[in-house]
Amino acid sequence: MRIPYIMTPGPTEVSENVRIARSIRCTNPDLDNKFYDFYKETCNRLGKVLNTKNEVRVLCGEGILGLEAACASLTEKGDRVLVIDNGIFGEGFADFIRLYCGKVVFFKADRKHAINIEDLKEFLDKDNDFKYATVVHCDTPSGVLNDISKICPLLKKYGILTVVDSVAAMGGENLEVDKWNIDIVIGGSQKCISAPPGLTIVSISKDAFSSMENRKSPIGSFYCNLLAWKNYYEDKWFPYTPPVSDIYGLREAVDNILKDKEILNRHKNIASSTRYAVRKAGLDLYTEDGYSSTVTVIQVPDGIQDNKLREYMEENYDVMIAGSFGYLKGEVIRIGHMGENARYDKVSYTLYALQQSLEKFGFKCACDMSSCFLNSVKNTENNHYKHNLVCQ
Structure with a gap:
């Protein structure tokens, strides 16, 4: 089976050492005490990525599992929950809250x-009687990035627990869980972390655990019960059998992130240079501010069908990019420059393939996008180098 370059905003490319790690011989994780140590060490390393001393857990299920688990574990009948909505996934939290x-x-x-x-502050001054609030760090369908470094501390000032969907940002954007007062943050293995799909990463604060423990009614789910994971290590008991091979791969992917000291700067530089090239070409970005370092969302030019454009790119240039869904279906295309996709050569080639495909369908780009991108990267890196010299 021919597999193209996966330049989508998740799943992303997976490095060879992660693929090799997943081939290690499996153990019985429920009975092997060494695996409990391995799992705990993996969670601790994720804590370093998240800049938190809170408890971290890896759950067997794509990132949506973490979103539902947070809502299932915190929500009781009649609880008022604030949903901060400026995107499809932001609004989508409401479905889980209503479900519980x-x-x-x-x-x-x-x-x-x-x-x-x-x-938001003006809104909260008038109404702040909420058990918790949900917010999306990077709303992937539109590419909008919310400043959770300001949003979460503001919510906590009103005594509101904070739940953050950072699935499309974790590992590619700065994340200071403890400093920013984030009670629950959720990530996914297949985005910036660049492991295969299938795992949720979740960090849980003492306040969040306390809220779960002091419920008047039991949590209305087994698989989505975060409280069941609280004492797994002391008790040497997993709520359900962990996927050993997936966790081996995740550990390697996390180590890749921890070793890469320039990972956040590279994401930022690639994102800004991609936006520069897109604009210079005469294309329009969807968002007007709050740009993410992990995904660029481009409005489809008039007269071009996004699915035909993307199919042509894949068939002729071996590059897969994404459309979107919901109200943005058919309106935008999305380039994922996150994790292993956040490499200069991969993004440069993706922009070349996009330009050739656009011109095939009648849109004449006003510049060579690949060259514009690389020139912008060079200028950005030179400025970064000069800045570091001055700081030293």
């Missing part, structure tokens, strides 16, 4: 912009 009989209150914002902190 919570009362959803929306703070809605323009989906082409990051959340305005002053507007």
Whole structure:
């Protein structure tokens, strides 16, 4: 089977050492005490990525599992929950909250912009009686990045627990869980972490665990019960059998991140240079601010069908990029420059393939996108180098 370059905003390319790690001989994780140590060490290393001393767990299920588990574990019947909505996944939290009989209150914002902190503060000054609030770090369908470094501390000032979907940002954007007062943050293996799909990463604060322990009613789920994981190591008991090979691969992917001291700068430089090349070519970005370092979302030019464009790219240039869904279906295309995709050569070639495909369908680019991208990268890195010299 021919597999193209996967330049989508997740799943992403997986490095060879991660693939090899997944081929290690399996043990019985429920009975092998050494695996409990391995799992705990993996969680601790993830804690370093997240800059947290909170408990970290790896759950068997794609990132959506973590979103539902957070809502299942915190929500009781009648709880008022604030859903901060400026994107498809932001709004989607409401479905999980309603599923567990919570009362959803929306703070809605323009989906082409990051959340305005002053507007949120004004809203909270009038109504802040919420058990917890949900917010998306990077809303992948639109590429908008929300400033959780300001949003979460603001919520905590009002005594509101914070739940953050960082599935499309964790590992590619700075994340300071403890400093930013994040009670639960959720990530996924297949995005910036660049392991295969199938695992959720979740960190859980003492306040979040306390809220779960002091519920009046039991958590209405087994698989989505985060409290069941609290004392797994002391008890030497997993709530369900962990996927050993997936966790071996995840550990290697996490080590790749920890060894890569320039990973966040590289994501940032690639993202800004991609946006520069896209604009210079005469294309329009979807968002107007709050740009993510992990995904670029481009409006499809008039007269071009996004699915035909993407099919042509894949068939002729071996590059897969993504469309979107919901209200953005057919309106935008998305390039994922996250994790193993955040490499200069891969993004340069992707922009070349995109330009050739656009011109095939009648859109004439105003510049050579690949060259514009590489020139911008060079200028950005030179400025970064000069800045470091001055700082030293």
